[in-house]
Structure formats: C-alpha cells, structure tokens
Amino acid sequence: MAQTRNPAMPHPDEEGNAPGAGTDQDERDSAALRGVDRALGVLLAFSRETPSLGVTELSERLGLTKSAIHRILRSLMAHGMVTQDPETRSYSLGFRVLALAAEVPGEASLRQICLPHMHWLRAETEETIGLYVVAGDVRMCLEELESPQLLRMAAGVGRCFPLDSGAASKALLIAGPANADLWRRATGRLSAERRARLEDDLERLRATGYIVTRGETVAGSSSIAAPIRVSARGEVLAALSIAGPASRFDDVRIERFAPLLIEAVERIARDLSALYGAAPAAEARAVAGRV
Numbered sequence: 001m002a003q004t005r006n007p008a009m010p011h012p013d014e015e016g017n018a019p020g021a022g023t024d025q026d027e028r029d030s031a032a033l034r035g036v037d038r039a040l041g042v043l044l045a046f047s048r049e050t051p052s053l054g055v056t057e058l059s060e061r062l063g064l065t066k067s068a069i070h071r072i073l074r075s076l077m078a079h080g081m082v083t084q085d086p087e088t089r090s091y092s093l094g095f096r097v098l099a100l101a102a103e104v105p106g107e108a109s110l111r112q113i114c115l116p117h118m119h120w121l122r123a124e125t126e127e128t129i130g131l132y133v134v135a136g137d138v139r140m141c142l143e144e145l146e147s148p149q150l151l152r153m154a155a156g157v158g159r160c161f162p163l164d165s166g167a168a169s170k171a172l173l174i175a176g177p178a179n180a181d182l183w184r185r186a187t188g189r190l191s192a193e194r195r196a197r198l199e200d201d202l203e204r205l206r207a208t209g210y211i212v213t214r215g216e217t218v219a220g221s222s223s224i225a226a227p228i229r230v231s232a233r234g235e236v237l238a239a240l241s242i243a244g245p246a247s248r249f250d251d252v253r254i255e256r257f258a259p260l261l262i263e264a265v266e267r268i269a270r271d272l273s274a275l276y277g278a279a280p281a282a283e284a285r286a287v288a289g290r291v
Helices: 021-045 055-062 066-078 095-101 110-125 167-172 180-187 192-208 251-276 281-289
Strands: 082-084 091-093 128-135 138-145 160-162 211-214 221-229 236-245
Touching: 021 055, 021 066, 055 066, 066 082, 110 128, 110 138, 110 236, 110 251, 128 167, 138 167, 160 167, 167 192, 167 211, 167 221, 167 236, 180 192, 192 211, 221 251, 236 251
Parallel strands: none
Antiparallel strands: 082 091, 128 138, 128 236, 138 160, 211 221, 221 236
C-alpha cells in the first residue's frame, strides 16, 4: 500500500531530521563553544604579571558575572587546570597546564636543554636524575632518567610532591621568604617549628649550593638537589636532583655526587644563557613554559 504524508506533519530534511532539530543542535553547539571560549578566557587571564587572580578580578577582566566565573573555576579545578590558595582564595594555573605543555615540542625547551646534561650526570652517578619545577603549590617532575641499577628510585614524569619536602623542593625554595609568594604557598600550613627547620635547611643549601635529604618524601630513599639559576638576579627556574636508595647515599658517595651535580646545573645555566642572553626573569619563565 502506498504511504501518504499528512500535510499537517513537517517534512524531514535530506538527512532525515525533522525541521527545527538542526536549529536546536546548532544552538547547543553554540552554547558549548561559548563555554569553551569563556574557560579559555579565564586560563589566558593568568600571566607572569598576574599569576594569581580572584573571582572579582576575573569577572571585571572578562565581563562575566561572578557566578559564571565560579562555575568555570570549579570545572577547571576539577580537571587540575587551576588551583586555589586556601588562605587568599585567589586562583592560579594548575599543574595540569604544565603537564599538557610537556607534550608540546618547543624549539629550545627546558627539557631539551637539560637532557644532555642529565644523561651525562646519570652516566657519572648511575642513579636516577630528576628535573623539577614549581607547579602552583607543588613541585612537579618535568623529566626523569631512571638509574640503570636494579634497585632504584623513580618518581615518574608528572608526579607532584609538597613544596616543603625533599631535596628538589628545597632547591626550588632557596630564596626562602625573599620570594614571598612562593614561600607562602610552600609554608602556609606549616607549624612555626617546621618552618624554622626549613629555613635552617635553606641556609645550608645557600652555603654549599646543594641540599641532601633522606626519607622525606619516600621512606628508604635519599636525594641531593641543586637549583638551576638563569636570571641576572639568580632567580630559580628549576631544580636538578640525584635520587636513589638511602643505603647507597652514604657520606662518601654524597661527597662524590655533589661536585658532579653542581657541574651539571652550571652547564645547563651556560646553555640557557647562550640561548637567551642574561635570561631575565620573564624570559626564564618563558623557557619553562615551553616544556
């Protein structure tokens, strides 16, 4: 039997969609794109000049309501793209931004510059070599070359640790309270006694150029780390560490590792200076941004 159409019923289009269906989908797509644009706008509002922003500041910069900014920030926090300072309630870029950037090749990235020297240091020490950077209120392993020995320590690229524990964290904190923002993020929740011990450790680090810790982040482990300085003011861009089982890190080996570590960070600093001149603070962070 031949089928007849009810003239009162809308005819489907060539793809079988009823009239109006495409329009509804287009509206949903447009709304989704607006949401993406707004989220990107929030992320791009952060910069070297404004590393931390509050809801009110973001609302004024982007012309969005505070409730809209709150919703966007909650979503970004859920994905690790931003972090919030529990004391000031302000926001900054999260570690996932660095983790994503680590997958993007750069013409002269920090990892590329450091890797040859990390390979040299691993060959000299036969221990795990790690490159760490500050990522919000934690330190993140940006690159790692594992020890060739069967018994070894490994953090894993992208792994994050507290800023107040471990040799690499202390190397990143070498400026201490002089870097007020970083110091607050690292020590805001510490007791006065713990903060004082940390300042004592940093004094020893400044005197020797390196710091040794044992079992602070992983029981049975030990590490020695030094800061990578690149700016004319000696600003720290990253930290380089040698890590392994505490049983192998006796005083004799530490005494042998220390000058090798210092030589490696000096080589990296020379390479950075050759590429970026004096490498002032802004350029230094740009190098890290191209991880």
